[in-house]
Amino acid sequence: MSITAAMNTAISGLTAQSYAMGNISGNIANAHTPGYKRIDTSFADLVTDQGPKRAMAGPVLAEARFTTSLQGPLNSTGVATNMAINGSGFFTVMQRTSDSGAGQSLYTRRGDFGIDKDGYLVNGTGGHLLGNNLDPVSGRITSSGLIKIANASLPGRQTTKIDYAANLPKMPITTASAAGDSAPYAVPAAVVTDPSLSAPDLTKKVTGTAQVSAFLDKSIMGPSLAIYTSGGAPVSLSTRWAKVQDAAPSSAPPKNAIWNLFYASSSGASKDSDWINVGSAFSFDSSGKFLPPASANVTRNGNASVKIPQVTVDGAIIGDITMNLGTGGLTQYAASAGTATTSTLTQDGYAAGTLKSLSVSADGTIIGAFSNEMTAPVATAGIVNFTNPNGLRAASGGNYEQTRDSGPPIAGLNGGTIVGGNIEGSNSDLASQFSRLIATQQAYSANVKVMTTSQQMMSELLNAMR
Structure with missing residues (x-):
């Protein structure tokens, strides 16, 4: 290699180290940029003329080595709409160029999303999150594109189901029994038309001062809970249990214990309330096991449910309500207190509510918490993967563009998870970058030294020729 070639090689070294210095500078500058992926420098030698016993080190070429696929640290922010991808994947965003929202789809790991004045989820560089907007009632997709959460x-919701589990006392303590009358409650003929209570006449009820007084004396309190009309208006449903038949296992045929359930026609079970028989015979064998009536729906796994037809409270028609008793949810065991003991009591209705706060689930579903204490999904974030994420073309704002090398976007997390209330930090480590900075400075100075030495050698050669 000639002295001139040595100088050219040193120049390539200076160029390569300058390029590396530029990458290091950018990495240090973006050490705290959310979602930033550092750019390392890869050096490759260029082969010069060589023979079997003659080889010379040639110039060097510097190229970028992308770390787009390398995870950065997750940092908690406490902002519910912030999202970090733990694993592979990219958020799909769009830089809006007009009010129509038209623009190119871009991909980013920057998840510092917040709600702007128009209700859109936007990150710190103006990237509007794309995905699906959902109907909070049905969970169905209402639109795809820019995620907008405003005035949700x-x-x-009307109550259609009550989950109930309880133990009824084998010997109920009522006002009548406390006075010495422990005989079962005798259901008036006007209350029910069928002895099995499988086909109640909904126009029949315990009504009138005398009947209601006798009923209250012979029954025990059941569960009370708020249920909701079709418009979400709450009404209070009060119930009472009345034992209408004692068990007689030695009789022919043997008799099981039978209870009837009644509910009040007005909220709070005022003194003027009528009491409506729900129309099912709740039977128990001698061991206290519930025997579902013929009208009950019993699934293969033993879950039993009965229908309370045309529930009406305070004149508001709630409609049919299914009482789900589960498997063994209703029992009749001895209880010293002589009262019904409720272990499960929930219903599926609720009042109308407005959006109070948001959270993000591990699969990227954005969940709204409403003022009625209910939660429902309101959107899903658009997340994609690439076969070769390092083949993406970097754009400003922490965004990336699809290229032929990256392949097309593939929808889904592909094993990754979303961590709400966090953002992914830069994967550029300052300590590592400073060590590379020193090494690059030394390499640059060494290349300068090669140039100055080569220049001195050239000067000495020219002086010798003079």
């Missing part, structure tokens, strides 16, 4: 509300 959850309409009221």
